[in-house]
Amino acid sequence: MGNAPDFVWPLGDQLVDGPPPLAAVGVGDLRAANAAAVLGAIRAADLPPRVATLAEATGLSRPTVDVIVDDLIGSGLVEEAAAPPARGLRSPGRPARLFRFRPSAGFVLSVDVRSRMIRAGLADLDGRVVAGRQRAVRAGAGGRARAGAVVAAVNSALEQAGVPAERVCAATVGTPGVVDPDNARIRQADNLEGWADADVAGVLGAALGCPVAVENDANLAALGEHWQGAxxxxxxxxxxxxxxxxxxxxxxxxxxxxxxxxxxxxxxxxxxxxxxxxxxxxxxxxxxxxxxxxxxxxxxxxxxxxxxxxxxxxxxxxxxxxxxxxxxxxxxxxxxxxxxxxxxxxxxxxxxxxxxxxxxxxxxxxxxxxxxxxxLADDAILTGGFRFGLAAVERILSTRPTSLF
Incomplete structure (x- = not known):
């Protein structure tokens, strides 16, 4: 989806309380809202739901749900689930279709930048970590060389998981120093030579073709610990x-x-x-x-x-x-x-x-x-990076999911 201008990082300074307000509701807006409602119902269900269950949960007609589910399947976000083994007499006709969310439809990247090492991790849309790689870097390496090491570590993680770059929805880079409020640039990083001038978000965004945020490493560690730690x-x-x-x-x-x-x-x-x-x-x-x-x-x-x-x-x-x-x-x-x-x-x-x-x-x-x-020990920063990126992706999934790819 590239660096879309309306992509928002909700856990940064871009406070978001809900979907963006719409001045008028067009056919496309309504279709996106309905797709978000159906996807939300699928994800909230304890067991893979059928069309009738989704229609009841969303208030949409069954034909509308049928069309939306096919759109979600086409985007890769949903797949048909196998029906449980039948008990007793089988009813005539075609079995009801069952659906489930595909967390492997997309991924988020998290990067932990240190003076002598770069760590990169990949997680699916449920936050399950599927790959992790690290790459050594000289403590005195310049900003351009360090940004290149970030890209190399990320590519290595993608290769490990067998995931193409176009399936990455968002990436977060945790870094020492002070980061601009828009999470786009590093304003000051005294312990890393030339790092503030390297534009790592731009370099990594160009390599991946997805939105990239930079955030202070301690901030990400706090997010990670608050999400899955102490x-x-x-x-x-x-x-x-x-x-x-x-x-x-x-x-x-x-x-x-x-x-x-x-x-x-x-x-x-x-x-x-x-x-x-x-x-x-x-x-x-x-x-x-x-x-x-x-x-x-x-x-x-x-x-x-x-x-x-x-x-x-x-x-x-x-x-x-x-x-x-x-x-x-x-x-x-x-x-x-x-x-x-x-x-x-x-x-x-x-x-x-x-x-x-x-x-x-x-x-x-x-x-x-x-x-x-x-x-979380040494994984706190990476975990926080996953949380930061997933929050942005979740906003897309809850408003216009089929636009994610």
Whole structure:
């Protein structure tokens, strides 16, 4: 469908409460609305429905439903389902046609851009992940080279799944830095050389022929955790991305908070307190380590006292730095996620940071939130990218489904 001008990213700043208003209802509009109603009834049914069931659910005539179902089958969104085995006497005549949604009719792509690696994943229209690939990239690679690595990782994921590019309905690129409110460009990415000038949305859109959004990686991690991770039961939460950079994604009222400039959650610019061993105070933004993070984490997981003290200090300093943000937002939950603890053997080290942060927050806040480690671990950003893209596709499916292809 290309980069259609009316394509909307509902989980970005393009707030959408329902279908776009229509000044007049033409035949095409009515047909699209009826197709959306029939498709919605098929997807909502516990068992594959027949035409009569769909007519009753939508209020449309059976001949109209017959025509619409054939259109949906032609688009690939619906297929006929096999009838269950007959019991007892079989009625004469042709068996009733049964229908079901085809989630493999289309796909969404999610990309996680990091300084040394690109990860790409592919999911069907039900959100089931069908492929995943990663590609190494030099930390100092320029923007054009990094954008090329994104395209290569995406093509590899498509090849793995055997899916042609024209079946991709939308793609989301999770990236460090500040993203413009329209989710089209990266405005600032200090840790990736030339990345803000690379126009990765345009490059990937040209390769795929579908709409592409860019979104801050911590924001996507928050969406992913709220959708399928630790935050599924809350409406107010913060996801803290603790790794090669520091950032946060904020969910408030069940929605992603991006801020006026798209920079909400950029906690890496906070001047965090330095540990007492470094003289206290705070002179530089960010939660800075003493270096050699991997060695410290491994030692802490093994119980080395000095390494344990370092990670607990990180947790306390994290809580102290974000305490004013937590006072302002009053979240129910703070989720800490990081690729630094991706190995399950390092779980004890991650718990040191989380536990120290939660204890420190309790001493600073009137109503302290619960602190949890990410349940999605290294997949939080990719999962959020799937959620971001699927929300846009769902809007098409609920208004004009046959236009998706």
């Amino acid at each position: 935050g599924t039961t809350v409406r107010e939460m913060m996801f803290i991305l603790l790794g090669e950079r520091l950032g946060a994604g904020i969910i408030t009222g069940g929605r992603l908070l991006r801020g006026h400039h798209g920079a909400a959650g950029e906690i890496g610019f906070i001047h965090f307190p330095l540990p007492a061993s470094a003289g206290g105070g705070s002179d530089l933004p960010g939660l800075r380590w003493a270096g050699r993070e991997a060695d410290v984490i491994a030692a802490a997981a093994a119980g080395a006292p000095e390494a344990v003290a370092v990670l607990e200090s990180i947790g306390r300093r994290l809580a102290e730095g974000v305490a004013p943000v937590l006072l302002a937002l009053d979240p129910a939950l703070v989720v800490v996620g990081t690729g630094l603890f991706a190995d399950p053997a390092l779980a004890a080290a991650a718990e040191l940071v989380r536990g120290a942060a939660e204890r420190q927050a309790r001493s600073l806040l009137v109503d302290p939130p619960e602190w949890q480690l990410s349940r």
